[in-house]
Amino acid sequence: MFDKILIANRGEIACRVMETAQSMGVACVAVYSDADVSAKHVAMADEAVHIGGAAPAESYLRGDAIIEAARRTGAQAIHPGYGFLSENPDFVEAVEAAGLTFIGPSADAIRKMGLKDAAKALMEKAGVPVVPGYHGDNQDPEHLSGAADAIGYPVLIKAVAGGGGKGMRLVEKPADFASALDSARGEARTAFGNDAVLVEKYVAKPRHIEVQVFGDGTHAVHLFERDCSLQRRHQKVIEEAPAPGMTEEMRAAMGQAGVRAAEAIGYKGAGTVEFIVDASDGLRPDRFWFMEMNTRLQVEHPVTEAITGVDLVEWQLRVAAGESLPMQQEDLTIDGHAFEARLYAEDVPKGFLPATGTLTHLEFPWQCRADSGVRAGDTISPWYDPMIAKVVVHGPTRAVALATLSRALQDTQVGGTVTNLAFLGALARHQGFMSGDVDTGLIGRDIDALVQDPAPEPRHKVAAAMMSLGLVEPLEDAGFTLWAPLHRAVQVAWGGEAVDLDVQVEGPDRQIWQVGEARIVSERRQGEWIVGGQPMPAVSVSGSTVTVFDAYGLEFEVIDPLDRDAGAAGDTNVIEAPMPGLVKAVFAEQGQAVKEGDRLAILEAMKMEHSLLAARDGVVAEVLASAGSQVEAGAALVRLEEE
Structure with missing residues (x-):
C-alpha cells in the first residue's frame, strides 16, 4: 500500500478520498488554487501545495504543477477524483512518466472510451447493445441532417467529447436541426475544445440506468446498478440504487454488458457504464443500450457503497497498489435501498441560476451521510461547481429510504446563500417518483409545481x-x-x-x-x-x-425602521450580470431595436453559458461590455433607451 498520495482535485471529492485514505494510514497531499487557500480539503490534508490562480486552467488543470507537487512532497501516487484531469489520458501518461502511479485506468482505456463515437463502435464489437445513431467522422451539417432523417425524429445531438449535459440538444423536427447543431457545437467547443458531434435516436420514455464496474486490468465485476433518471437538462439531481422495478433477468443482462465493456478495454479501477433504457413497456432486457463509459469514480458512487457495503475508494487504492480484486462477483450482494440528492447553491425560481455567497450556517441531520467540501464560513466561489453537499440516505426498502431522504432534506440547514433544498424536497414527495414511475422527462413535465417557493407562515x-x-x-x-x-x-x-x-x-x-x-x-x-x-x-x-x-x-x-428604503421596481432599462463571470459574446449594438426575450449577451460562469435576455421591447442605447470582459455580479452590460 502507498505511504502517501496526492489528490489532484478539490471540494467534496477531495475530502471524500482523504477520509478513506487517511483511515487506511495513507498520508494525503492536497493541491489548492488562490480561491481555495482556506478550503476544507486543504485543512483536512496532511500537506497542501499551492498550484496557481483561481481559474481551473491556472491551477487544477495544470498537470505539470500537480505532478511537480507530488514529486516535491514524496507522494507515490495521484488520485484524480472526478472532473478536471480525471479522464485526461495525456495526464495519465505524464504521471507514469514521472515514476508515479495513477489511481485509475490506463491512458489507453481512457482514450478508447473518451470519444463517444469510437466508444460505441468498440462496444458493438464487444457485444454490448448500442443506441441506433450516426457516430461517423463526417461532420458536414448536411450529412448530419441526413443521418437524423434516416434515424427518425426525435433525435439527440451530442458532443463526442461531452459530459454533464454540455453540447447536447434534443431536436424534435427537421426544421430545428440546423440551429440546434450550431448551438451544440458552440457549447461543445467552449467546454471541451472539440465541436464534433454524433446523432442518435431519442428514446420516448427514457430511463438512465448505469452499472458500477470495477476491474483489475484483466477481470472485472459489477456492483449492480444505479438509476439516475431524475435529471434536469441532462444533469443528474437525485440518484438511487438499486433501480426501481428492476428484474433479476435485466439486472443480470445489464451487469454482464457492463463487465464485457470493462474487460474489452482491460479496465483497471472504478468505472461506470451508462445505459439508456426504454421504459415504455417496463424494464426489459432487450431495451437497454450503451451510452458511454465514465472512466473514473462517479459523483453518485455513495449509493452503491450504501447498498453493497463496499468502500470504492479503498478498492481504488488497493488495486492501484497492485492488489487483486477485493471481492468476486458471487460475493457481492444488495442490501436495502439508497438515495443521493445533490445540494447546490442555486436560485431555482430564476432558472436554477448558480449562486455564490458565504455560508453563514451549515448543518446536516443525523439521518444522512453528507459528503461536503465546505463548512460554515466558507464561500461558494464563482470559479467552480456550486455544490454544497451530497445528501445520502439508506433504508431497508425504497419507501423507507425515500421517507428518510425527505426528512433529511427538511432538516438540512443552510444559511448565507439560496439553495435547491425546497426543489429536492418537492421531488422526494413527488407522487410519480415515490411510486417508482420515473423517466428523464419527469422534472421537465412537472417543473412548475416543483419550483414553487415555500411561503413563510x-x-x-x-x-x-x-x-x-x-x-x-x-x-x-x-x-x-x-x-x-x-x-x-x-x-x-x-x-x-x-x-x-x-x-x-x-x-x-x-x-x-x-x-x-x-x-x-x-x-x-x-x-x-x-x-x-x-x-x-x-x-x-x-x-x-x-x-x-x-x-x-x-x-x-x-x-431598521430608521433606515427604510422604499425601494424601486426592477430596472428594465439595464441588463446586468446576474453573477461574476466572463462575457462570452455580445449580440447587441447601439441603436438596435430589440424585442422582449431577445438574447443580448452570453455570460460564462460556473462552467455554464447563461443567455442574458431583453426584459422588454426597446432600442439599445449603450453597450457597456465586450466579449472577453470579466465582470462582477450586478455589472451593467447593456442599457436600453428610456421608455
Whole structure:
C-alpha cells in the first residue's frame, strides 16, 4: 500500500478520498488554487501545495504543477477524483512518466472510451447493445441532417467529447436541426475544445440506468446498478440504487454488458457504464443500450457503497497498489435501498441560476451521510461547481429510504446563500417518483409545481423577528429593563415584500405578536419556545439577514425602521450580470431595436453559458461590455433607451 498520495482535485471529492485514505494510514497531499487557500480539503490534508490562480486552467488543470507537487512532497501516487484531469489520458501518461502511479485506468482505456463515437463502435464489437445513431467522422451539417432523417425524429445531438449535459440538444423536427447543431457545437467547443458531434435516436420514455464496474486490468465485476433518471437538462439531481422495478433477468443482462465493456478495454479501477433504457413497456432486457463509459469514480458512487457495503475508494487504492480484486462477483450482494440528492447553491425560481455567497450556517441531520467540501464560513466561489453537499440516505426498502431522504432534506440547514433544498424536497414527495414511475422527462413535465417557493407562515416571521430583537434570550440580555417599555416594532422582508410586526412583551416567557391580521403567541415552556403553537425552528442571524430553518430555509431581511428604503421596481432599462463571470459574446449594438426575450449577451460562469435576455421591447442605447470582459455580479452590460 502507498505511504502517501496526492489528490489532484478539490471540494467534496477531495475530502471524500482523504477520509478513506487517511483511515487506511495513507498520508494525503492536497493541491489548492488562490480561491481555495482556506478550503476544507486543504485543512483536512496532511500537506497542501499551492498550484496557481483561481481559474481551473491556472491551477487544477495544470498537470505539470500537480505532478511537480507530488514529486516535491514524496507522494507515490495521484488520485484524480472526478472532473478536471480525471479522464485526461495525456495526464495519465505524464504521471507514469514521472515514476508515479495513477489511481485509475490506463491512458489507453481512457482514450478508447473518451470519444463517444469510437466508444460505441468498440462496444458493438464487444457485444454490448448500442443506441441506433450516426457516430461517423463526417461532420458536414448536411450529412448530419441526413443521418437524423434516416434515424427518425426525435433525435439527440451530442458532443463526442461531452459530459454533464454540455453540447447536447434534443431536436424534435427537421426544421430545428440546423440551429440546434450550431448551438451544440458552440457549447461543445467552449467546454471541451472539440465541436464534433454524433446523432442518435431519442428514446420516448427514457430511463438512465448505469452499472458500477470495477476491474483489475484483466477481470472485472459489477456492483449492480444505479438509476439516475431524475435529471434536469441532462444533469443528474437525485440518484438511487438499486433501480426501481428492476428484474433479476435485466439486472443480470445489464451487469454482464457492463463487465464485457470493462474487460474489452482491460479496465483497471472504478468505472461506470451508462445505459439508456426504454421504459415504455417496463424494464426489459432487450431495451437497454450503451451510452458511454465514465472512466473514473462517479459523483453518485455513495449509493452503491450504501447498498453493497463496499468502500470504492479503498478498492481504488488497493488495486492501484497492485492488489487483486477485493471481492468476486458471487460475493457481492444488495442490501436495502439508497438515495443521493445533490445540494447546490442555486436560485431555482430564476432558472436554477448558480449562486455564490458565504455560508453563514451549515448543518446536516443525523439521518444522512453528507459528503461536503465546505463548512460554515466558507464561500461558494464563482470559479467552480456550486455544490454544497451530497445528501445520502439508506433504508431497508425504497419507501423507507425515500421517507428518510425527505426528512433529511427538511432538516438540512443552510444559511448565507439560496439553495435547491425546497426543489429536492418537492421531488422526494413527488407522487410519480415515490411510486417508482420515473423517466428523464419527469422534472421537465412537472417543473412548475416543483419550483414553487415555500411561503413563510406568520410564525416564521415571528421567529425571525424574535431572534433579530434578541427576544429569544432573557429580557435583560435583550436590552429590556423594568423601566423600559415592553413594546417593540420591527419590519422584516421576504422575497422583496416587507411586513410590519408588533410585539407586546408580557414577561420573560410570553410575547404577543401582531403580524398583519394574525395574532401569534410565543411562550417559553420548559426552556423551549413555542411560537404559534409549534416549537420554534432553528434560526441563524448574519448581519441584517435572518434565516429560519423550516420549509427548507426561509431567509428574511430585518429592516431598521430608521433606515427604510422604499425601494424601486426592477430596472428594465439595464441588463446586468446576474453573477461574476466572463462575457462570452455580445449580440447587441447601439441603436438596435430589440424585442422582449431577445438574447443580448452570453455570460460564462460556473462552467455554464447563461443567455442574458431583453426584459422588454426597446432600442439599445449603450453597450457597456465586450466579449472577453470579466465582470462582477450586478455589472451593467447593456442599457436600453428610456421608455
